[in-house]
Amino acid sequence: MKRSHRFKRSIKPKKSLHIKLTNSNNEQDITATTSMTLSSSIKPSSSLIRANSNLKPQYPISSSSSLISFEKSTILSQDFFQIDALDLAPRLLGKFLRRDDVVLQITEVEAYRPNDSACHGRFGVTPRTAPVFGPGGHAYVYLCYGLHTMLNIVADKEGVGAAVLIRSCAPVCGLETIQLRRGQKTEKPVLLAGPGKIGQALGITTDWSSHPLYTPGGLEVLDGPEPEKILIGPRVGIAYASPEHVNALWRFAVADSPWISAPKNTLGPPP
DNA sequence: GAAAAGATTAAA
DNA sequence: TTAATCTTTTCC
Numbered sequence: 001m002k003r004s005h006r007f008k009r010s011i012k013p014k015k016s017l018h019i020k021l022t023n024s025n026n027e028q029d030i031t032a033t034t035s036m037t038l039s040s041s042i043k044p045s046s047s048l049i050r051a052n053s054n055l056k057p058q059y060p061i062s063s064s065s066s067l068i069s070f071e072k073s074t075i076l077s078q079d080f081f082q083i084d085a086l087d088l089a090p091r092l093l094g095k096f097l098r099r100d101d102v103v104l105q106i107t108e109v110e111a112y113r114p115n116d117s118a119c120h121g122r123f124g125v126t127p128r129t130a131p132v133f134g135p136g137g138h139a140y141v142y143l144c145y146g147l148h149t150m151l152n153i154v155a156d157k158e159g160v161g162a163a164v165l166i167r168s169c170a171p172v173c174g175l176e177t178i179q180l181r182r183g184q185k186t187e188k189p190v191l192l193a194g195p196g197k198i199g200q201a202l203g204i205t206t207d208w209s210s211h212p213l214y215t216p217g218g219l220e221v222l223d224g225p226e227p228e229k230i231l232i233g234p235r236v237g238i239a240y241a242s243p244e245h246v247n248a249l250w251r252f253a254v255a256d257s258p259w260i261s262a263p264k265n266t267l268g269p270p271p
Numbered sequence: 272g273a274a275a276a277g278a279t280t281a282a283a
Numbered sequence: 284t285t286a287a288t289c290t291t292t293t294c295c
Binding site for chain 1: 276277278279280281
């Protein structure tokens with residue numbers, strides 16, 4: 001039976017987290033940690049254009065090149081996303097996701113494509129998957145195992161069912177907000193390595209599905225430095241798909257980044 | 272209508 | 284290793 005409509009889910013009361021975010025966990029450390037992470041695996045990009053005065057990272061800016069890169073980064077235009085998901089996926093590595101005070105840098109992704117037996121679009125357009133078939137540059141957010149909100153970035157032109165799953169990120173700004181939303185007071189990769197954790201850290205629900213990522217406000221994708229080296233491997237958790245697609249090397253990660261989900265031993269250098 | 276399974280996570 | 288948790292899709 002089809003329901004004529006469904007209620008938007010109201011925001012559930014937050015878990016009673018009483019994490020003390022004291023200043024003894026000082027901001028200097030946060031900046032340093034982030035800088036080290038980024039500079040070890042990401043090189044500055046020549047595609048950075050001009051400063052966006054709206055970007056005000058809440059932590060003190062060091063002279064680290066990675067943070068300067070973020071400050072200068074601009075929102076990506078829609079045409080950036082309107083390419084084959086297999087091309088878009090690796091290009092998203094190093095880019096930034098921003099929602100309010102939280103900024104994450106993408107470190108691991110997977111491509112899902114037309115005629116792909118692992119893609120949610122394999123059954124055609126449904127209420128859930130409609131955004132996947134829309135124009136590139138929008139979000140596709142779905143609930144996995146009834147618990148986890150998974151963020152995808154829709155790829156390619158309108159009518160093509162393709163998207164890129166964001167599997168892991170490194171924290172750049174808003175660490176305290178991330179920790180509150182995640183319910184974990186840590187700076188280790190367990191904080192953001194895994195697709196369900198990205199949705200949780202960004203505080204999004206399935207109501208965000210189809211949200212445009214190329215317009216200011218809400219959830220945005222910003223330009224960022226291209227990684228020096230990447231790793232590739234088969235996608236995770238798609239055993240139900242055909243062997244051809246189970247074996248396809250459509251998972252991409254920033255080499256040497258600690259912000260990578262399990263399993264890591266299936267990732268390796270491209271041929 | 273009912274049932275199974277899922278692009279997962281955290282805790283035991 | 285397993286429970287948690289619920290929507291979507293498929294089968295009878």
